[in-house]
Amino acid sequence: MLVTTSILLAFVLCTQAFYLPGVAPTSYQQGDEVSLFVNHITPTLRYEDKDAKASMYSYGFYNPKFHFCEPEGGKKKQSEPLGSIIFGDRIYNSGFQLKMMENTTCNVLCTSTVPKKDAAFFSKTIRGGFQYNWLIDGLPVARQMVDSKTQTSFYSSGFNLGYDDDDNVAHPYNNFKLFVEYHLRSDGNYRVVGVTVVPESIAYESETEPDCSTSKDAVSFRDDGDTKITYTYSVFWIPSDTVWATRWDKYLHVYDPKIQWFALVNFSIIVIALSVVLSHVMLKTLRTDISTYNELNLDDDSLDEVGWKLISGDIFRPPKNPMLLSVLLGSGMQILLMTLTTCGFALIGLLSPSNRGSLSTAMFVLYAVFGFAGSFISGFVYKFFKGEDWRTNMILTPLMVPAIIFTVFIFLNFFLVFAKSSGAVPFGTMLAIIAIWFIVSVPLSCVGSLLAVRRPAIELPCKVNQIARQIPPAVVHENSIPRLGGRNISFGAIAIEMYFIYNSLWFSRIYYMFGFLFFCLVLMLVTTLLVTLLITYFSLCNENYRWQWQSFFVGGGISCYIFAHALILSKFKLDGMVSIMLYTGYSLLLAVGVGLLCGTVSFLGSLFFVLTIYKEIKVD
Numbered sequence: 001m002l003v004t005t006s007i008l009l010a011f012v013l014c015t016q017a018f019y020l021p022g023v024a025p026t027s028y029q030q031g032d033e034v035s036l037f038v039n040h041i042t043p044t045l046r047y048e049d050k051d052a053k054a055s056m057y058s059y060g061f062y063n064p065k066f067h068f069c070e071p072e073g074g075k076k077k078q079s080e081p082l083g084s085i086i087f088g089d090r091i092y093n094s095g096f097q098l099k100m101m102e103n104t105t106c107n108v109l110c111t112s113t114v115p116k117k118d119a120a121f122f123s124k125t126i127r128g129g130f131q132y133n134w135l136i137d138g139l140p141v142a143r144q145m146v147d148s149k150t151q152t153s154f155y156s157s158g159f160n161l162g163y164d165d166d167d168n169v170a171h172p173y174n175n176f177k178l179f180v181e182y183h184l185r186s187d188g189n190y191r192v193v194g195v196t197v198v199p200e201s202i203a204y205e206s207e208t209e210p211d212c213s214t215s216k217d218a219v220s221f222r223d224d225g226d227t228k229i230t231y232t233y234s235v236f237w238i239p240s241d242t243v244w245a246t247r248w249d250k251y252l253h254v255y256d257p258k259i260q261w262f263a264l265v266n267f268s269i270i271v272i273a274l275s276v277v278l279s280h281v282m283l284k285t286l287r288t289d290i291s292t293y294n295e296l297n298l299d300d301d302s303l304d305e306v307g308w309k310l311i312s313g314d315i316f317r318p319p320k321n322p323m324l325l326s327v328l329l330g331s332g333m334q335i336l337l338m339t340l341t342t343c344g345f346a347l348i349g350l351l352s353p354s355n356r357g358s359l360s361t362a363m364f365v366l367y368a369v370f371g372f373a374g375s376f377i378s379g380f381v382y383k384f385f386k387g388e389d390w391r392t393n394m395i396l397t398p399l400m401v402p403a404i405i406f407t408v409f410i411f412l413n414f415f416l417v418f419a420k421s422s423g424a425v426p427f428g429t430m431l432a433i434i435a436i437w438f439i440v441s442v443p444l445s446c447v448g449s450l451l452a453v454r455r456p457a458i459e460l461p462c463k464v465n466q467i468a469r470q471i472p473p474a475v476v477h478e479n480s481i482p483r484l485g486g487r488n489i490s491f492g493a494i495a496i497e498m499y500f501i502y503n504s505l506w507f508s509r510i511y512y513m514f515g516f517l518f519f520c521l522v523l524m525l526v527t528t529l530l531v532t533l534l535i536t537y538f539s540l541c542n543e544n545y546r547w548q549w550q551s552f553f554v555g556g557g558i559s560c561y562i563f564a565h566a567l568i569l570s571k572f573k574l575d576g577m578v579s580i581m582l583y584t585g586y587s588l589l590l591a592v593g594v595g596l597l598c599g600t601v602s603f604l605g606s607l608f609f610v611l612t613i614y615k616e617i618k619v620d
């Protein structure tokens with residue numbers, strides 16, 4: 001255990017070092033250059049327009065179709081943590097020149113020429129609500145907004161490429177008024193604590209000496225040939241009382257806090273009440289069962305009453321496909337630990353959005369490291385199932401599910417490449433992922449497997465009979481009702497969060513409500529566990545001893561809900577084939593992940609339950 005902890009710690013420290021530049025404050029002197037970096041151009045959901053179609057992939061800022069101005073000396077890619085790259089960040093330098101505390105107005109960036117065919121593409125992205133994502137000193141360039149419900153002002157990161165007027169004609173923004181808030185520290189240094197932008201679309205008469213002050217017509221793309229767009233910008237340095245440590249607060253705006261809390265409180269009360277009642281009833285029933293069984297003599301005629309004691313000779317009979325089940329359980333454990341730990345780290349503020357890419361990198365690293373625990377569980381369960389071929393188990397566990405995920409990932413990547421999206425993960429990063437997998441995760445997994453093999457098997461409270469019992473025809477309805485109800489409840493817990501998770505996954509809204517997510521996760525796991533125990537108990541009473549796969553599926557069934565919810569209930573329309581493929585693919589991955597996680601919790605809960613109750617009864 002010590003070894004794993006230290007490896008884990010080392011990793012956390014490594015990743016910390018990896019993204020430290022974003023965490024430490026940068027101090028500037030008057031006149032120091034402050035760089036503006038440009039990130040990818042991302043789709044957003046136009047909440048105000050019901051018929052708007054959402055795109056699922058982003059473009060690089062310097063995608064040649066946009067003809068944006070490149071900096072002198074050429075664009076340079078900025079280094080980013082691995083997680084950032086996987087999740088689509090592509091950061092480059094830009095031609096904007098900002099000097100601390102020096103107001104400038106109407107600087108010309110460049111004049112670009114957009115040919116007719118690219119103008120159509122540009123217009124489409126404007127109408128589709130695509131957004132710029134610029135960064136100054138690690139802060140996103142934002143629009144200042146006022147929440148209509150709470151009347152509070154907040155910063156919404158990113159801003160649109162342009163706007164479309166009432167006649168559906170797109171006008172690109174070409175004048176950017178940047179308002180950079182700075183904080184003067186006592187030591188005479190300045191720090192950037194907020195950046196907002198007011199973009200405008202102005203059809204300039206002169207390319208070299210544009211006049212930004214007067215309001216003129218907006219830029220429109222010409223139908224008959226090339227459109228020339230002159231890009232200009234102004235910078236205003238605004239003194240602010242905000243200190244560096246709290247500079248992110250304005251960006252982290254909860255859109256509908258009341259609704260969320262209401263739903264969550266409501267839901268948790270139902271769940272907690274249900275769980276208390278259920279566990280009470282179950283404990284009582286079990287106690288009566290156990291005491292009757294221990295008084296009864298099995299030779300009596302009262303056999304039909306006996307219920308689950310009858311199958312004590314079969315309860316530990318290994319299921320069909322023990323290898324597959326144990327491998328899935330191992331992968332589920334890996335995802336479960338990764339999710340909980342990531343959430344936990346985020347909860348104590350280690351992975352704040354100010355730390356660009358830290359969340360996704362942590363997820364990836366933790367997933368790789370927890371291969372250890374996954375393989376241990378897999379090997380342990382496989383041994384419990386009396387599996388002989390532990391070598392195959394050791395190889396399959398770290399490879400099977402990750403290989404499937406990776407294949408889907410590569411498949412989807414082809415679509416991104418095809419759509420010329422910047423989201424396509426570069427070949428080098430792919431190789432890095434594979435390398436990390438084989439250098440870190442697979443060896444750790446093997447250690448986990450070996451530890452499981454070395455461990456003595458669990459002592460079974462009852463022996464397995466030579467001949468398998470006949471399972472009476474299932475009493476179907478008795479099981480299906482709690483199963484359905486249970487899945488609904490456990491899905492309900494996570495459904496509240498889905499909306500926010502999707503918004504952050506697809507439309508790059510900053511997600512940071514980790515306390516919330518953590519609580520929802522715990523609720524989901526608790527309900528899943530309760531429902532599984534109930535169903536396992538029922539089926540044991542029905543003399544069905546095949547609880548292993550069944551309990552896995554009870555929990556895993558949630559993935560059908562998540563997938564269906566993503567496909568049917570998501571309230572936005574998708575734009576084009578590639579978006580549909582991407583959306584379906586990523587939803588599928590998400591659904592399978594949550595399914596594995598819940599299935600594992602269900603199985604392990606049932607395993608513990610079965611071991612406990614059969615230990616209590618005397619079997620001759």
Ligand SMILES: *[C@@H]1O[C@H](CO)[C@@H](O)[C@H](O)[C@H]1NC(C)=O
Pocket residue numbers: 101102103236237238239
């Ligand atoms: C820059 O302009 C803003 C807005 O006009 C003003 O409040 C600020 O004092 C100016 N800053 C400097 C350093 O001149």
